[in-house]
Amino acid sequence: MSRLRNYPHFERQSVFSASQSDLWTMKGFIILAFIVSVICPAVYMQDVFVYGTLKKGQPNYFRMENTSNGQAVFLARARTVEPYPLVIATKHNIPFLLNAPGTGQRVYGEIYRVDQKMLEFLDKFEGCPQFYQRTKIQLEVQDGDAEGENTLKPGSIEEAFVYRKTTYESEWLQKPTYESYDANGDHGLKYIDSDTESTPDTSSATQQNTAEPIIMRDSVYTGCGTAQCDMTNPQQ
Numbered sequence: 001m002s003r004l005r006n007y008p009h010f011e012r013q014s015v016f017s018a019s020q021s022d023l024w025t026m027k028g029f030i031i032l033a034f035i036v037s038v039i040c041p042a043v044y045m046q047d048v049f050v051y052g053t054l055k056k057g058q059p060n061y062f063r064m065e066n067t068s069n070g071q072a073v074f075l076a077r078a079r080t081v082e083p084y085p086l087v088i089a090t091k092h093n094i095p096f097l098l099n100a101p102g103t104g105q106r107v108y109g110e111i112y113r114v115d116q117k118m119l120e121f122l123d124k125f126e127g128c129p130q131f132y133q134r135t136k137i138q139l140e141v142q143d144g145d146a147e148g149e150n151t152l153k154p155g156s157i158e159e160a161f162v163y164r165k166t167t168y169e170s171e172w173l174q175k176p177t178y179e180s181y182d183a184n185g186d187h188g189l190k191y192i193d194s195d196t197e198s199t200p201d202t203s204s205a206t207q208q209n210t211a212e213p214i215i216m217r218d219s220v221y222t223g224c225g226t227a228q229c230d231m232t233n234p235q236q
């Protein structure tokens with residue numbers, strides 16, 4: 001219930017001077033705080049599509065397997081319904097799915113079902129919302145040809161969260177695009193782990209964002225997860 005401290009006006013008001021509608025507002029806050037602090041962590045599971053270094057065999061996959069970060073259960077390999085530019089950028093050679101549907105390729109990745117703890121870990125790890133923005137994306141489930149362990153129906157269309165870039169320099173659109181990211185691919189742009197930093201290079205990302213913002217979505221709090229990280233994409 002410590003989250004009530006997030007609402008300063010709640011604390012300032014005396015209960016005895018509060019009007020009826022204020023009392024209802026307070027009840028709303030108490031119920032919301034209860035949901036966020038008790039119910040969300042217990043039952044809240046979300047699907048997340050990973051297309052870069054968090055995939056199996058890629059340099060950050062170990063973070064998905066680390067239960068100290070939370071739970072992540074592999075569901076299926078999948079491919080975006082729409083094409084997007086998947087580019088490699090910054091001095092750390094970080095893969096980015098740019099929110100520019102219709103250009104680039106349909107991108108391959110993996111869907112994981114994650115608990116609240118893992119979602120909050122990923123929000124922090126991805127530097128959300130400054131560095132990447134978490135939005136929803138449409139996916140076509142692939143055949144489980146690689147490992148035969150898909151638990152979603154091949155060919156079905158699923159929606160999942162994805163960490164992508166809704167703001168970027170326009171010159172990033174000139175970069176080569178990839179349909180399936182591999183840190184050791186023949187592009188030669190090997191991923192440079194900045195493990196000493198708790199989040200990726202957010203300072204330079206902020207500068208890139210201000211250079212030439214293209215699209216910035218409204219942020220919508222859906223009740224669970226890291227509030228300021230949750231974005232919706234009205235185009236999907």
Ligand SMILES: *[C@@H]1O[C@H](CO)[C@@H](O)[C@H](O)[C@H]1NC(C)=O
Pocket residue numbers: 062066067068069
């Ligand atoms: C798992 O994550 C915890 C917390 O971040 C960390 O202390 C630990 O070293 C990690 N373990 C592995 C095997 O990466």
